[in-house]
Amino acid sequence: MGILVNKDTKVIVQGITGKAATFHTKQMLEYGTKIVAGVTPGKAGQTVEGVPVFNTVRDAVEATGANASVIYVPARFAADSILEAVDAELDVVVCITEHIPVQDMVKVRRYMEGKKTRLIGPNCPGILTADEAKLGIIPGYIHRKGHVGVISRSGTLTYEATFQLTAAGIGQTTAIGIGGDPIKGTDFIDALALFKDDPDTLAVLMIGEIGGTAEEDAAKWIAENMPDKPVAAFISGRQAPPGKRMGHAGAIISGGKGTAADKIKALNAVGIEVADTVAHIGETVVKTLKKAGIYEQCHTC
């Protein structure tokens, strides 16, 4: 099962003729993803990796029945690409692009109100449902099918954590990179709610970082809404100084808010174990699964 995307998801690649998009289109196809169309204005009629290219998302949807898209469009045009995908009433839109102006995202989020589309990102590695489909840039080979859902604000930490899970024999349902920007389409609680309703997902790993209070909010939500699915966590940025942006646009401690210590405290307060270092994420998940009595069930690979 997993969440949001599977082997039947029909995917458009927006900006498919770009170098990175072409490279990742090949990777996504190799993973088994149904890439049915690409969109680059002015390039209709071409093909990329055997995928037909259209001028607009609407054309691509009409011709192929696509229901999802992944966006690899430069930052200054990416917000418009999201709007176009939302307008075409796609179910899931994944935006990989980093450095979209924040106020463009404010407008995008306003435009999306009342619409059916779920946006993942921007500034994210995308989403992967093990052995079914991947939209984005997550390396497929580190994943194994299983019962742990992964939610992360960071790309490489998603890979690092998944690698540790797989090495420990713990397979995954879906890994979702929600992105490092302050304003995004999907936050921890949204992703947690989806995992809560997924019968295949038995436990969740949350990877957060400094900035904002989404992890604190998630801790509260988990305590109130998801008592029967154990959660383990990791938070990066314990040593980050206040007022400094640590790579991600959203990774900044401002006005005393958004410290790693606050997040760890909030998670611990509701019984969620937080790995002490990045090297112990896999171990912490194993420990959490054992404590919940579902380790054997989750030991799938």
Place this chain on the structure above:
Amino acid sequence: MNIHEYQSKAILKSYGVNVPEGYPAFSVEEAVENAKKLGTPVVVVKAQIHAGGRGKAGGVKIAHSPEEAGVFAKELLGKTLVTKQTGPAGKVVNRLLIEAGSNIKKEYYLSFVLDRKTARVVMMGSEEGGMEIEKVAAEMPEKILKETIDPAIGLAAFQATRMAYGLHLPKEAVRKATKLMSCLYQAFVGKDCSLAEINPLVLTEEGDVIALDAKLNFDDSALFRHPDIEELRDVTEEDPKELAAAKEGLNYVNLGGDVACMVNGAGLAMATVDIIKYYGGEPANFLDVGGDSTPEKIAAAFRIMLDGGQAKGIFVNIFGGINKCDLVAEGIVEAAKIISPDGKSLPVPVVVRLEGTNVERGREILKNTPIENVIMAPTMEGGAETIVKLVKEAEQA
């Protein structure tokens, strides 16, 4: 990106925000001249640094004549100001703002910020002007009024009016305040700000509403459409290593310690800084080189970390996802050749942890490299422990 108060006020003025008359000064003579030009009985001499808390640190002086303004200018220019926000090292004052004095009747707080939860711009106001808003939020959150702005509408007139009455401004000042709010919102949106803060906003004895202080921060991702803002960058306010890194397209933050790290990905880079500290080292920096770095870029990263003798050891922590470890390893070896004086040695130990795609080939390349001082770490934990140990040994030697 941050700019100085006088620059923020010039921008706000162009949007119609009421600010005191004032001029920047880079020398004592200029300060005296500007004070004369103002011709007001009271002039304020304000140190211009990118940090708050200047008043309490002695960076704001009230002068009653141009001559006195000159005396204060002489005192402040070149002085290192240590405020709550500068850190213990403080910041050197190179610029002043010479401003007309105001007859303050009451101080307020007004700001526009981005709210992550609602994905909207929020206007915040408080009657506790002059105080740090974080302190007000912590101690008396009920004293902060908020208006969430619909980007399709902008700041609605009723919201500004509600804020003005909520702040208990006298009736005759309400329209002046709502106009200021509206202009400030236009500036916030027009210049892609991430913060626009007026603290204090003042009501004068004459009944005017003035932005007595002004702080604007800008969204770095939107600077491409604001070349005029980019021009206001004051490089003397920024860490030289961070500036050099930015020029190379590297994501670098100086943390002051001596155990450096070079990582792919911001999240893993933060976590690597944390694990260095966990094993007792003092992290020198945060550095995300990205996944597909060229040897030249990696060499530039090495140079920045080593510059001034800061790094006593470097921990390279790479997870090869889509990017292949063998290419990363080749990049490291080539970079080492570029910066090494004899093509085979590095000035400090470099511990490399590679994991992910083509890891075996990557490790092989590093094992066979002629570069001395490159040490392979079998695990991330082991790598972090080793680099901290090596740096400590070097310190004792």
